Amino acid sequence: MTEPSRRALQRNVQLYPLYQGLLNSYFWLPVFFLYFSENLSLGQVLRLEAIYYATVVLLEVPSGYFSDTVGRKRTLILSSAALIAAYALFFLGSTFAFFAVAQVFLAAGLAFNSGTDTALHFDSLSAIGLASEYGAREARAHQVALLGRSLAALLGGLAAMGGLRLAYGLSLLAAVGMLLVVMAMVEPTAVPRSADRSRRGFLGQLGACLGQLGNPSLAWLFCFAVLMTVINHVPYEFYQPYLDLLLDKHQIDLPGEGTPLLTGTVTAITMLIAAWAASRSIRVRDRVGLAVTLLFTTALQVVIMVVMGLVLHNAVLLLILLRSVPAAMMEPALRAAITPRLPKSLRATYLSIQSLAGRLSFSGVLVGLSFMAAPTAEPQLKWPEISQMSLAAAVLGAVGFFALAATASLCRGAKGDE
Numbered sequence: 001m002t003e004p005s006r007r008a009l010q011r012n013v014q015l016y017p018l019y020q021g022l023l024n025s026y027f028w029l030p031v032f033f034l035y036f037s038e039n040l041s042l043g044q045v046l047r048l049e050a051i052y053y054a055t056v057v058l059l060e061v062p063s064g065y066f067s068d069t070v071g072r073k074r075t076l077i078l079s080s081a082a083l084i085a086a087y088a089l090f091f092l093g094s095t096f097a098f099f100a101v102a103q104v105f106l107a108a109g110l111a112f113n114s115g116t117d118t119a120l121h122f123d124s125l126s127a128i129g130l131a132s133e134y135g136a137r138e139a140r141a142h143q144v145a146l147l148g149r150s151l152a153a154l155l156g157g158l159a160a161m162g163g164l165r166l167a168y169g170l171s172l173l174a175a176v177g178m179l180l181v182v183m184a185m186v187e188p189t190a191v192p193r194s195a196d197r198s199r200r201g202f203l204g205q206l207g208a209c210l211g212q213l214g215n216p217s218l219a220w221l222f223c224f225a226v227l228m229t230v231i232n233h234v235p236y237e238f239y240q241p242y243l244d245l246l247l248d249k250h251q252i253d254l255p256g257e258g259t260p261l262l263t264g265t266v267t268a269i270t271m272l273i274a275a276w277a278a279s280r281s282i283r284v285r286d287r288v289g290l291a292v293t294l295l296f297t298t299a300l301q302v303v304i305m306v307v308m309g310l311v312l313h314n315a316v317l318l319l320i321l322l323r324s325v326p327a328a329m330m331e332p333a334l335r336a337a338i339t340p341r342l343p344k345s346l347r348a349t350y351l352s353i354q355s356l357a358g359r360l361s362f363s364g365v366l367v368g369l370s371f372m373a374a375p376t377a378e379p380q381l382k383w384p385e386i387s388q389m390s391l392a393a394a395v396l397g398a399v400g401f402f403a404l405a406a407t408a409s410l411c412r413g414a415k416g417d418e
Helices: 006-023 032-039 042-070 072-092 096-113 116-127 131-160 166-183 195-214 216-249 256-279 281-288 290-310 316-320 325-341 344-370 383-406 408-413
Strands: none
Touching (some): 006 166, 032 042, 042 096, 042 116, 042 195, 042 344, 072 116, 096 116, 131 166, 131 256, 131 281, 216 290, 216 316, 216 325, 216 344, 216 408, 256 281, 281 325, 290 325, 290 383, 290 408, 325 344, 344 383
8 A cells, every 4th residue: 555645644634623523413412312212111212322332342442453453544434334324223213123223333433433533633644744733733623523513412403393303314414424524535654564463463452552551641641531531421411300400490391392402502502612622722731731731621520510419500500511621621632642652553442442441430430320319210310319429420530630630740751741
């Protein structure tokens, strides 16, 4: 395979933000639970979620290995094709079997994208001598992704008022656009067929990736990424039932057609704020340092969980709107600290392992929190349960924060703190 031209690599870099915007066009996000509940029982809905997470666990690391050995572009083509299949099945189907297969394709699409997208971005920049701009460019792409989520949430909520499945129809169009963008890209570098890689095999690749954790800086960043995967998801899981309780408190009964628009609007505002934070993440890192930036995002998420657990009040909604700011600020800085330090042959696999560790940790936390739920047939969480779960997760986040703060000197060698 010949090396790609500089012009082709520049096209990769130019198309990458568009790819991120289309990937993150989750028009279905504000309505997926409503859509599933419209067609299935609560037990079936929960089983669908289990199918999704089980598939992610199975495919997360193999997809990274596939990317490192077969190539970034081919992996992203598979990702786009799987998302097209998923959204088509969601749009056309109405039975558990249809939705279950769609969940498998959705998980596969996101798993094959995980780590590969940012690896392709860095590889392309590195090949044309712009690796030093990776952090700033990744921040801009992340901003576009969040703006895409914001617009998609609002439009998805509007479209769903005419039928919940229409939100998946819009996501289907976005996934087709993704595939077209990937087809216009090139493989950043020739995929090497080195003897070292061929001897390594899948298990050897995993061992080589775990060996990177012998670097204290990478180990610290790995632990940070896992912790933040857990606590970033807690406000996301609880904000909808929290909003429902506020509406009940004020005896506000929205008609069914208004619910998708409300959830879409709240999500859109949240993502707009997060996009603003993402655009400033590298600037903040350069001013105060990587460790301080990352620890700030941890502290902010802990504060949000504490307040959500202490009081049920309208003013807390303003704080909940900041729930995506920590992820938006940390992601570009974290990628800029980790990605350049990894060998190209391990990059996507390592990032997939890191993602998988975070997902498994979050699943374990959810299992633990589930024991705090009252033994009732009612699916809706009550205030005492939300309060206890939020505070328990906040304690976990606080312990992680102090552990990371105490060992922050290990992060000094990472880019941004040098």
